[in-house]
Amino acid sequence: MSARSLTSVPTLAARVRLQIDRVTGKPVLLYPEGVLELNETAGEVLKLCDGQRTVAKIIAALAAEFEATGDELTTDVLACLAELRGRNLVTT
Amino acid sequence: MSHRPYGLLAELTHRCPLHCPYCSNPTQLSARESELGTAEWQRVLHEAAELGVLQAGFSGGEPLIRDDLAELVRAARGAGLYTNLITSALGLTPARIRELREAGLESVQISLQADEPSLADRIAGAKAHAQKLEAARLVRESGLALSLNFVLHRLNIARLESMISLAEELGAERVELAQTQWYGWAFLNRETLMPTRAQITEAARIASAAKARLAGRMEIFYVLPDYFGDRPKPCLHGWGRRFLTVNPTGEVLPCPTARAIPALRFENVRERPLRWIWDESESFNRFRGTEWMPEPCQSCELREIDFGGCRCQAALLTGDPASTDPTCSLSPHHHLIGEATAAAEKVATEARDGFVPRRNPSAINE
Numbered sequence: 116m117s118a119r120s121l122t123s124v125p126t127l128a129a130r131v132r133l134q135i136d137r138v139t140g141k142p143v144l145l146y147p148e149g150v151l152e153l154n155e156t157a158g159e160v161l162k163l164c165d166g167q168r169t170v171a172k173i174i175a176a177l178a179a180e181f182e183a184t185g186d187e188l189t190t191d192v193l194a195c196l197a198e199l200r201g202r203n204l205v206t207t
Numbered sequence: 208m209s210h211r212p213y214g215l216l217a218e219l220t221h222r223c224p225l226h227c228p229y230c231s232n233p234t235q236l237s238a239r240e241s242e243l244g245t246a247e248w249q250r251v252l253h254e255a256a257e258l259g260v261l262q263a264g265f266s267g268g269e270p271l272i273r274d275d276l277a278e279l280v281r282a283a284r285g286a287g288l289y290t291n292l293i294t295s296a297l298g299l300t301p302a303r304i305r306e307l308r309e310a311g312l313e314s315v316q317i318s319l320q321a322d323e324p325s326l327a328d329r330i331a332g333a334k335a336h337a338q339k340l341e342a343a344r345l346v347r348e349s350g351l352a353l354s355l356n357f358v359l360h361r362l363n364i365a366r367l368e369s370m371i372s373l374a375e376e377l378g379a380e381r382v383e384l385a386q387t388q389w390y391g392w393a394f395l396n397r398e399t400l401m402p403t404r405a406q407i408t409e410a411a412r413i414a415s416a417a418k419a420r421l422a423g424r425m426e427i428f429y430v431l432p433d434y435f436g437d438r439p440k441p442c443l444h445g446w447g448r449r450f451l452t453v454n455p456t457g458e459v460l461p462c463p464t465a466r467a468i469p470a471l472r473f474e475n476v477r478e479r480p481l482r483w484i485w486d487e488s489e490s491f492n493r494f495r496g497t498e499w500m501p502e503p504c505q506s507c508e509l510r511e512i513d514f515g516g517c518r519c520q521a522a523l524l525t526g527d528p529a530s531t532d533p534t535c536s537l538s539p540h541h542h543l544i545g546e547a548t549a550a551a552e553k554v555a556t557e558a559r560d561g562f563v564p565r566r567n568p569s570a571i572n573e
Contacts, residue, residue, distance in 0.1 A: 130313055130352040132289060138211050138259040145289035147314035147352045147381065150213050150261050203426070 123207040125173075125196055126166040131204050133161050144204055151204065157195045164205065170196065210495075211259030212485060215288075216452040216463055217248065219276070220268040224297045226332030226564035227320065229358050229400055230392040232268065233466045236568035237455045245275040247476065249282040251453055254481035256286035260451075266293040268455065271303065277310040284311030291316060293356075296342035297335055304349050314352035316383075317343050321363040322373040330362060332564045343377045354381040359410065360400035361551070362560060367410050371417045371427070379425060384414055386432035390464040390519060396562040401551035407435045434544055438509065439516025439532035446494035446518060451485065459484045461491055461518075468522040494518050499529055503537040 127133060131146045142158030144151040153161070159180075163173045174192050178184055199205040221236040243251070252263060263283045270276055271294055283290045292307065296317045319339055320330040327336040346353045355374045359367070367384065374382040387393050387400055402410070414429035421427060433440045443450045443462055452460040458473040459481065460466065465473065471493060474484045485491055493499065497510050504515040515521075516532020524533045525540045533540040 129350070132313070134261070134287060136259075136261065137256075137287070143261060145261055147289075147291060147316075147354055148262070150289075203423070 120193055120196075121171040121174075122169050124166060124169055125164045125200075125205050125207045127161065127164055128204050128206050133158075144199075146204060151202070156191055157199070160192055160195050161199075161205075210448050212255070212449060212451050213260065214262040214264065214450045215252075215255045215260045216264045216266055216450065217251070217270075217279070218266050218268065218452060218454045218463070219243075219248070219270045219273045219279070220455050221568045222272045223267060223269040223295065223565070223567060224272075224333055225269070225295050225335060226566065227318075227330060227358070228332075228392060228396040228562035228564055229330075229360050229387045230565040231388050231390040231464055232565065233391050233464075234395065235466075236268075236566070238568050242273075242455045243453075243457045243476070245278055247457065248275075248279050251457075251476050251481060252279065252283045252288065253286050254476075255451075256283075256288055258482050258485055261287075261289060262291065263288040264291045264293050269295050269297065271295075271298040277306045277312075280307055280310040280312045289313055294318070295331075295335065296339045296346075297333075299342040299345065301345055304345055304351070308349055308351060312351060314354065315346045316354040316356055317346070318356045318358070319370070319373070321357070322366055322369040326363065326366070340377065343379070347378045352381075353377070353379045354383065355379045356383040356385055358385050358387055359402070360387045361402045361406065361555060362400065364402045364406045364410050367413045368417075371413070371421075375421070375425060381426040381428065384410075384427065384429040386430065388464070389434070390467055390523065392563065392565045394523060397547060398550055398554045399560055399562045401434070401548065402432075403552050403555050404435060404548065407432060433516070433520075433532075433534040434548055436534070437536040439513050439520075439534045441513040442517035442520075442532075445511075445514040447485070447491040448495070448514075451481075451491075459488075459490075461494070464519040465490075467519040468528045470522070470528060494529070501529060501531060503535075504531050507537070 131144055134143055134145055136143045142153040159177060160173060163176055174189055178188055196205060220242055221232055280290050290312050291314045292312055293316045317339060320327040324336040328334050357370050389397050411431060418427045447461045452463045453476060454460060457476040459476060460473055471490045473490050474488045500510060500515050504510050516535055518528045521530045521532050522528035524543050531538040533543045
């Protein structure tokens with residue numbers, strides 16, 4: 116992992132909307148012509164992507180909320196953001 | 208019921224200012240007087256959201272012809288749906304864009320017929336191209352998401368490279384290079400509109416090079432047409448599985464072209480709740496799952512990948528909606544596809560390009 120990946124500030128791409136699916140109760144991303152069903156981690160990460168927090172702060176907030184620590188959480192968050200960036204749903 | 212719909216296509220009207228010969232609307236178009244009213248559509252949108260729908264596409268015909276479009280967009284947003292407008296862009300004035308944006312519209316998809324103005328206007332049967340370009344710029348400025356859609360056929364496919372450049376120039380986030388689907392008006396014009404195999408091969412090469420070149424800047428959507436492949440398209444990811452269409456008169460269809468299946472009777476939102484139609488109706492259950500499948504589909508390991516292809520196409524080409532889609536090379540009717548592409552090759556060498564323009568229901572019925 117690079118230093119840049121921890122100091123960048125991820126935000127939802129324009130015209131992408133985070134919503135709770137009323138059928139499953141799980142988070143989904145809505146965007147032109149598409150729906151992406153998210154797992155719980157991705158949903159929690161995206162809730163914190165407010166255009167202010169850095170990736171490091173998002174990880175710290177999640178660590179505090181879920182009493183999780185260490186490399187596993189960092190790896191999960193970075194992988195999740197990388198995938199969403201790859202789909203042009205998150206920008207940094 | 209294990210499936211829930213994700214997308215609703217709301218075909219608000221069959222009226223349209225364009226006359227594109229590749230239109231997949233039915234050749235029997237519905238008149239204005241038979242269209243659902245504002246309150247009926249608002250109820251449909253609400254019921255769709257309750258059923259699990261997350262995306263609403265407002266289409267037609269030309270949805271901008273409906274004065275109540277903004278009210279319907281507002282109802283869709285109010286119900287939590289993501290809202291897409293699928294339009295010719297004729298009538299998309301700055302005031303209209305503002306009104307739709309304020310109502311909560313999120314994304315606009317504009318159809319273009321070609322990059323070259325006189326060709327585009329000839330295909331559209333109207334002086335439309337310049338207005339479309341202007342509307343695309345306005346949409347971009349307004350901050351709404353912009354997709355462009357080119358429907359490809361023999362009259363424009365040779366200009367694919369220039370069409371992609373135009374999309375880039377207009378700043379689209381996404382461009383659909385959609386193959387003509389041979390239903391409705393397009394089916395009537397199949398011989399004159401179907402590309403040759405050489406054109407399809409060249410188009411695939413151009414699309415894939417552009418996709419690589421524009422990665423991260425503009426998304427390019429291109430699919431090999433089913434008439435030129437070995438396996439059928441996984442039509443709507445299965446019948447009654449993810450999508451539903453409500454047509455201008457309120458009939459609920461598992462697929463936008465399902466009216467091509469005369470053997471099926473479709474329920475109407477004026478008579479039944481949407482949930483009942485999705486869960487219980489005969490039309491939605493007829494081709495759900497894999498039980499209905501004949502051989503070679505029944506024992507095929509791809510049966511839950513392509514779902515036996517398109518029911519509408521099977522009905523149109525073989526007369527039996529429960530037969531394997533003839534575009535599959537395993538179909539006993541596959542020769543029909545070879546005959547159709549060969550006929551198109553022959554017409555292409557004769558350089559015939561006359562077509563039947565789509566008519567407007569108001570011109571027929573009013």
